[in-house]
Amino acid sequence: MIRVGVNGYGTIGKRVADAVAAQPDMKVVGVTKTSPDYGAEAAIQRGYDLYAAIDDRSGAFEDAGLGIAGTLGDLLDAVDVIVDCAPAGVGERNRPTYEAHGVSAIYQGGEDAALADGSFNARGSPEISDADSLRVVSCNTTGLSRLLAPLEEAYGVEKARVTLVRRGGDPSETDRGPINDVVPDPKTVPSHHGPDVNTILPDVDIDTAALKAPVTGMHTHSVNVTLDEQPTSAEVRELLRAEARLFLIPEGSGIDGAGTLKDYAADVGRPRGDLWENCIWEESIRAEGRDLYLFQNVHQEADVVPENVDAIRTLASDASREASVTRTNEALGVGLDSLLSGGGPSRDQVAADD
Amino acid sequence: MIRVGVNGYGTIGKRVADAVAAQPDMKVVGVTKTSPDYGAEAAIQRGYDLYAAIDDRSGAFEDAGLGIAGTLGDLLDAVDVIVDCAPAGVGERNRPTYEAHGVSAIYQGGEDAALADGSFNARGSPEISDADSLRVVSCNTTGLSRLLAPLEEAYGVEKARVTLVRRGGDPSETDRGPINDVVPDPKTVPSHHGPDVNTILPDVDIDTAALKAPVTGMHTHSVNVTLDEQPTSAEVRELLRAEARLFLIPEGSGIDGAGTLKDYAADVGRPRGDLWENCIWEESIRAEGRDLYLFQNVHQEADVVPENVDAIRTLASDASREASVTRTNEALGVGLDSLLSGGGPSRDQVAADD
CATH class of the missing domain: 3.30.360.10 (Dihydrodipicolinate Reductase; domain 2)
Known part of the structure; x- marks a missing residue:
């Protein structure tokens, strides 16, 4: 079981958490937020352990009525892979913390390519071995x-x-x-x-x-x-x-x-x-x-989500690229299979004044 | 078990169908579409029997690769209540068909109030008995x-x-x-x-x-x-x-x-x-x-949905208004229960140039 943390439960982070939770070989240990907003509440309502991303803001969660399990450092001590879903550029600031805890890390496409050992796309990039960090491209x-x-x-x-x-x-x-x-x-x-x-x-x-x-x-x-x-x-x-x-x-x-x-x-x-x-x-x-x-x-909120799952397996398992993609697709249901034959009338309706 | 049909599987209709399917005392017999578009495909993928809303368009569904269970008349013969979710004004044209089949009908708020025996809102309107039709207000x-x-x-x-x-x-x-x-x-x-x-x-x-x-x-x-x-x-x-x-x-x-x-x-x-x-x-x-x-x-796509469910019970059961609302809310999960204490800082941030 690959133990995964998500640092930054925002637009991408919450989707990555759900996708990881759907994988039979992975477990979401916890997710972080910087402040006790509706996203933090929703994380708890969905059953994720919530951690404060910034140590000295822990009290704000309690004040707002949201219980937390600890801070980012506690989460890092309990995971094999941390998925950094912080805003662009914040991942770079987080890297020393991940390294100090000896945790493999995945960054998002808003970071510089040089931040990680390699850039990742399940369809495009070559097989990667011996990386401690990957950057899932935008x-x-x-x-x-x-x-x-x-x-x-x-x-x-x-x-x-x-x-x-x-x-x-x-x-x-x-x-x-x-x-x-x-x-x-x-x-x-x-x-x-x-x-x-x-x-x-x-x-x-x-x-x-x-x-x-x-x-x-x-x-x-x-x-x-x-x-x-x-x-x-x-x-x-x-x-x-x-x-x-x-x-x-x-x-x-x-x-x-x-x-x-x-x-x-x-x-x-x-x-x-x-x-x-x-x-x-x-x-x-x-x-x-x-x-x-x-x-x-x-879909800017969603297309990188299965790629993050495959990147996790690349860092923390021996699964081949093909095996990971198949497993990810099955667990999530990636692959829209339309019943429509595609033989219908063309609906091109270009208005004359466009 | 109240047998329900939805005539018009569009923005409201598809939500009403899902809400009815979630009720322990109701069953979705089928839904109609006028043309074989993505909504029709999705109805089938969700497991609803699909009927052609207009008799002479049945062939178009088969041509597009979508199997249908019959036409609107067939659906009306199999239900206790039809929920008309056709575009505004089309409900009026549909009424004689419903009456010819002896089926109780619910219309949406785009229709004239005079079309139905009464207008309906679970919180506002008085208890209604002996109605054959209701209009759920907009x-x-x-x-x-x-x-x-x-x-x-x-x-x-x-x-x-x-x-x-x-x-x-x-x-x-x-x-x-x-x-x-x-x-x-x-x-x-x-x-x-x-x-x-x-x-x-x-x-x-x-x-x-x-x-x-x-x-x-x-x-x-x-x-x-x-x-x-x-x-x-x-x-x-x-x-x-x-x-x-x-x-x-x-x-x-x-x-x-x-x-x-x-x-x-x-x-x-x-x-x-x-x-x-x-x-x-x-x-x-x-x-x-x-x-x-x-x-x-x-939310214009959603707030009338639990009201439609209560309107169905009003027409086709002896449940009191209160019992129906409780049942609807429980089956759907109506009632957002925030964990946030509401004591946080005000986030009013009015820009000076607004």
């Missing part, structure tokens, strides 16, 4: 790596060019922008996302340009990949359909954006309406000569 | 009735004045407005909501003014009630806290809007992140002389 990098790895293997990637229309904040983050604008962010091209993909797929030539939009649901990628070979659109669809962590949104399903995607996820019983898979509009997959085009959506 | 009317009923009972309501800032559409409705504006809708005051409250609480004097905002999460009500008596703010808080279908958002919880409210709901395990209760900001409850003020949020 939601966008995860989504791009999952897509590009099979394309590179099957057809060779000459060059990938991707525009990322990123969500402004998560649904709970009401104090972020932009509002009523689409903002180049960063204004320079390429954005950092392309180089980050190269921490996973070092040989793929990729440029990325990034915008921010006033939405909270998901990121949207407009993807162009110039391939070495010339597959048909249908062949690419079948290649991608075979990947468990890619979901091809069936034509005619009525799913037309992040709102309906998350509605569908909730309909089929996904906790929190989470989409662990890249969501690719099936009819957008279009091969023109060696140029491949498609739109995909990435 | 989400906003439900939210207002639940709030005003205890205030009227405890202190007497001289006059209620409410501004409703309504969501533009549901999360899945990407083709609605407004965008980037707050729109008086209707421009006339009072809006129809006040008179609709009077179908539940005929003696309460209430005026309402309604706006629409570019949000999808919840409706927000700014409430003023001039009472006959002069309770303290603390007394009103305790009065409202005792109501199972009112949730007082604890001070210091960090819940600051619909985004965090729905995040909290998902955190504590609510299906679809649903909030069946009115959500009232505890620190907004303020008595100034006989004037009471507060803000409340109403």
Whole structure:
């Protein structure tokens, strides 16, 4: 049984905790919070032992009526792996503490790649052994790596060019922008996302340009990949359909954006309406000569969650990559299997004044 | 066992179906859809028998790869109560069909009050007997009735004045407005909501003014009630806290809007992140002389769901109102019970430039 702690029970941390709890070979020892807010309450209500992330704030939890099991140091003494889900940059500050306790650590994609022994994506990165720490790459990098790895293997990637229309904040983050604008962010091209993909797929030539939009649901990628070979659109669809962590949104399903995607996820019983898979509009997959085009959506709160589980096994077990992915997918139910035949009418309805 | 059908497995219908399935004394015989979209697929994946709402569209379901159990007429022959969850106004067109099959019917709040034998809210409307049909009032009317009923009972309501800032559409409705504006809708005051409250609480004097905002999460009500008596703010808080279908958002919880409210709901395990209760900001409850003020949020997709369950029992059983509400609340888990003491620091953070 791999004993796991989650440092930072926020958007990613709470999902990682639930995913770890669902694994037959793992146990959640506890989770941390910096303050006694609704998330801390919910952790207790879900049955997780709660620890104060910052020693001298312990009293605030008791004052608020929430019992804690200890502080971060106590949690670190009781786990094999700590999953750092602190805000970007805080992981770096936490590293000495993890090392002092001799605990293997997983960091999130907001940290510098150099912080960990390696960057991780279950589909893209090579087998890793003898690492004490891993960095699970960001939601966008995860989504791009999952897509590009099979394309590179099957057809060779000459060059990938991707525009990322990123969500402004998560649904709970009401104090972020932009509002009523689409903002180049960063204004320079390429954005950092392309180089980050190269921490996973070092040989793929990729440029990325990034915008921010006033939405909270998901990121949207407009993807162009110039391939070495010339597959048909249908062949690419079948290649991608075979990947468990890619979901091809069936034509005619009525799913037309992040709102309906998350509605569908909730309909089929996904906790929190989470989409662990890249969501690719099936009819957008279009091969023109060696140029491949498609739109995909990435759920920024969820797609890295199964990757964190696989990263834990990489650090703390002898399971092969393939065995871990299979186990993770089965335990969580990763892999949306639509009953819709995809043969329905196209629902492209582009308004004339758009 | 009360045999229930749901005509229209959409935003409300799918939630009513799940709520009915959770009741020990009810059974979902089947649900209908007009077209084979992702909602129809999800109904099958959740184990509901699917019926075509419109006879001559049956073939479309088979073409899309979805098996159906029959058409609406077949479903009506097999149920005691049909819950009409069709879009507003379609319920009226459906009534002759229900009557031809001799089936009791429940309509939603988008229909005219005259369509049914009575309008229904479990907290507000009087005990009803010998009705063949009921209309569960709209989400906003439900939210207002639940709030005003205890205030009227405890202190007497001289006059209620409410501004409703309504969501533009549901999360899945990407083709609605407004965008980037707050729109008086209707421009006339009072809006129809006040008179609709009077179908539940005929003696309460209430005026309402309604706006629409570019949000999808919840409706927000700014409430003023001039009472006959002069309770303290603390007394009103305790009065409202005792109501199972009112949730007082604890001070210091960090819940600051619909985004965090729905995040909290998902955190504590609510299906679809649903909030069946009115959500009232505890620190907004303020008595100034006989004037009471507060803000409340109403989850337009969810708050009528337990009311539909109670309406079914009203039509098809001898259960008292109180017994039904208790049973519904227990089966669903209505009633958020926060661990937070509410004694934390106030998190009012009004930006100077707002």
